[in-house]
Amino acid sequence: MAIWDFVKDAGKSLFGSEAEAQEAPAQPAQSDTDRKVAALKAELSALGLTGKDVHLKLRGDTVVISGKARDQETLEKLILAVGNIKGIARVELAEDAGTETPAPAAATPLFHTVQKGETLSAIAQKYLGKANRYPEIFEANKPMLSHPDKIYPGQTLRIPQI
Template sequence: MGLFSFAKSIGKKLGFGDDEEPQVEALKKELDSHGLGTEGVEIEVVGNKAVLKGKVADQATLEKAIIAIGNTQGVESVETAVAVEAEADKAEKEPVLYTVKKGDNLWKIAEAQYGKGKGPKHELIFEANRPMLTHPDKIYPGQVLRIPLLEG
């Protein structure tokens, strides 16, 4: 179980106002629209916090669900109570998340997260955030991205 913070006023607008509590139906529709395999995830809203409950197949799906919901206007935090079914992922790991700053691009983020000379690893970051990211150049300040661990 974890609690992840997001910028309430930044992200995809789903039709409810800035001062309104996020709507469960709109958040679930947004999550399902990405085709992540989150059919077993339920969403509860408490104030500006979205609580995810249920089951997912693997850790990557859990992390993508967190950022898909968190990068929505009106959502200030995401709390997880989601079980990971994959045997290797039984112990839920703390996701590595990065908040985009002004002037960032995926290359700079890869070098900051993985080390100097690792800019070409930006493709891993892009792929780890698909389908929420549709183009590597379309990131914005305040957006939260999932940073996958490097293998080996």
């Protein structure tokens, strides 16, 4: 089982505030956890990262991913997509999680948490050796990133393996 930590108070606000959740009319037999899992699944669907064999479970502020993603890149993007949601502090891969296609032996994901003042160019310089390779990091994080200048402190990014 692999575990990644994320900045709980940073990221896309998907769940709304506690006050909003209490004010909203509750659907019959839908717990707050079920509502949040449904929101996570909808977000993955909107990003085109769903798979029929990928399942999410929410335990407090931890998301557990089980099942098989299409490939290593998709699995890494799934981890980032759910981890970069405000309110999520950790993402775990269940024992049965993996990919449909075999991952290369050295397929350990490389992630970077954005610090205040960092740019994709600075991150590219650090990991890829050249600042002008920032488009590779941008491409590796699509569809979660819509523009290279729209990153924020606390956001976790996928660094492509070189």
